[in-house]
Amino acid sequence: MAGLDDYQFFSNLRDRDNPFWQKPVEEKDKPVDMTDYYRRPTEFPENLLIPAQAPPPPLQKQTSVPYEPEFAKGTDIQMEKYGELSINLVSLCAENLLSHPFIVVRRQCQVNVNSQRYHVLPITLIPALIHMQGCQGLSAFWKGLGSVLTVRGVTLALEDCISKFTPWPKEISPHSSPKSIGQHLLLKCSALALITPFYSASLVETVQSEIASEKPGVFDVFKEGLMRLLSFTQPQTGRMLPVWLLILPTVSHGILQYLIGNAVSTITSQALRRYHRQDQKKQGAVSKESKSFVDASIRLHSAFIGHLASDVLLYPLETILHRLHMQGTRTIIDSLDVGYEVKPIxxxxxxxxxxxxxxxxxxxxxxxxxxxxxxxxxxxxxGAVLKFAEVIIREVTLILVPPKPKPKPQDIVAPLTPSAPYPPAAAMHKGITSLHSSPLNSTSQHGSPKMPYGVSATPSGSRGSSLYSSPAHRLQNVDLRAEMEKHKMSLSFDD
Incomplete structure (x- = not known):
């Protein structure tokens, strides 16, 4: 029969405690949202107004929501990496190139036994350096640079090679075991012992005078080092000490320098990080993600302080070590008493x-x-160059970072106004009213209930009063099969 498909619709409305005659016709074809089955209302709000009579919602000001796109964040990270790389390159150049002239002057003062001026203070060195530059030029301060870099490179290569053929670790962390730390120090000692004769040859090239000596070649450091290594027990030249007597002080100086530098660097790094954290707390914004440029700056400053502390504390040991290496080499050095004389050792x-x-x-x-x-x-x-480079790189990094897009203003969505209630059935057309009438309690035009033949208009007992009672009572009192039969007979009667 026609109209059987609407039974589920009416049954759902009845279970939701919603008068189905106030539903518009268009919503009959819409799917039923079963998620609201257990959230049916027990009563309707009384303050529902018609949209034409409802007051307009209050206007709210536009608020700007901060907006940070992903590409801007990626650009910041990339610029941080560029800044970190730049500060590392500046530190490397300053440590190896800028410091070399002062290393040359320092070694010449250390090995000069007969000098009258000790040059403990920097001010006494200035006249001697001016005279030396006037006589020999700036090249006198850069001698032996190639051999010094070569020795450092060979030392790193030896450490890497030994670590590959032995279980000794090349690098350690603060959480390493004592056994790993001991093996790492043993690796350092082995590399320093093997590089000792080449260190002696590099030291000779840095202190010998260019006026009274020939300019060394590129591979002279290897030739002189191998000759010093072959004469391991007793050298053939005069007062030169054998290598085995130089290994112990050389290894001791290198290990102490490494330990003191790392210890001071670690303590300084922790102090600088704690200070940076406290500074952020005072400003009220503690960053969760650590920036690479800030980490590189802290690491370089702590390494700078560690190298300074180790060089200052081990300066007397370094003086004795250089004098032992230079003995018997027949080297003529520049005298820094006045700056234009040479003296033999x-x-x-x-x-x-x-x-x-x-x-x-x-x-x-x-x-x-x-x-x-x-x-x-x-x-x-x-230190001055490192600080100046850090400031310049930070400013350049801030300039090169593209400006972030302005935040887009977004309107806060106003709450929806309550819709007006559906008009009563009496205000509708009687034809439409019949369409929205209840099949369980439909009435004719004269107000008498339209019931199928053989069924009384007035239900027995309290059946009629329970049709629109609470959902719990309806589920207990209404027989769905009987109601379906009544609905079929009612539809056949209307036809």
Whole structure:
């Protein structure tokens, strides 16, 4: 029969406690949202108004929501990496190129036993450096640069090669075990012991005078180092000490420099990070993500302070070590008493402790700190260049970062106004009213209920009063099968 498909629609409306005669015809074809089945209302709000009579919603001001696109964040990270790379390159150049002239001056002062001026303060070095530059030019301060870089590169290569053929780790972390730390230090000691003869050849090239000596070649550091290594027990030239006597002080100086530098660098890094964290807390914005440029800056500053502390503390040991390496090499150096003289190196030490005792006895305790003013100038200039480069790179990075797009203003969506209630059935056309009438309680035009033949108009008992009672009572009292039969007979009667 026609109209059987609407039973489910009417049954759902009845279970939701919603009078189906107030539903418009258009919503009959819409799918029923079953998610609201258990959220049916028990009563309707009384303050529903017609849209024409409802007051307009209050206007709200436009608010700008911050908007940061992904490409801007990626650009910031990329510029941070460029800044980190730039500051690392500046630090590398300052450590190896800018500091080399002062290393040359310092070593010349350390190995000069007969010098009258100790140059403990930087101010006494300035006249001698001016005279030396006037006589020999700027090239006198850059001698031996190639051999120094070569020795550093060979040391790193030896460490890498030994770590590949042995279980000794090349790098360690603060969480490494004592066994790993011991093996790492053993790796460092092995590399320093093997590089000792080449270190002696590089030291000779940095202190010998260009006026009284021939300019060394590119591979002379390897030739002189191999010759020094082959004469391991007793060299063939005069007072030159054998290599085995130089290995112990060289390895001791290198390991102590490494330990002191790393310890001071770690402590300084933690202090700088804590200070940076406290500074952010004072400003009220603590960043969750660490920036690479800030990390690189902290790491370089801590490494700078670590190198400075190790060089200052081990300066007397370095003086004795250089004098032992230079003994018997027949090297002529530049005298920095006035800046335009040369002197030969003539010493006769039996070993480390003999050199220490002789130096303190003949030159005093300050004799161990000859050329300390050059170290002060070196690290002062190194720190100034590092700080200046950091400021310049930070400013350039901020300039090159593209400006972020302006935040887009967004309107907050106003709450929806309540819709007007559906008009009552009496205001509709009687034909439409019949379409929206209830099949369970439909009435004729005269007000008498339209019931199928054989069914009384007035239900027995309280059946009629329970048709529009609460959903729980309806589910208990209404027989769905009987109601379906009544609905079919009602539709057949209307036809």
């Amino acid at each position: 003539l010493t006769r030490y039996e070993g480390f402790f003999d050199c220490l005792h002789t130096t303190v006895q003949e030159e005093g305790v300050l004799g161990l700190f000859k050329g300390f003013g050059s170290l002060c100038i070196q690290y002062a200039l190194y």
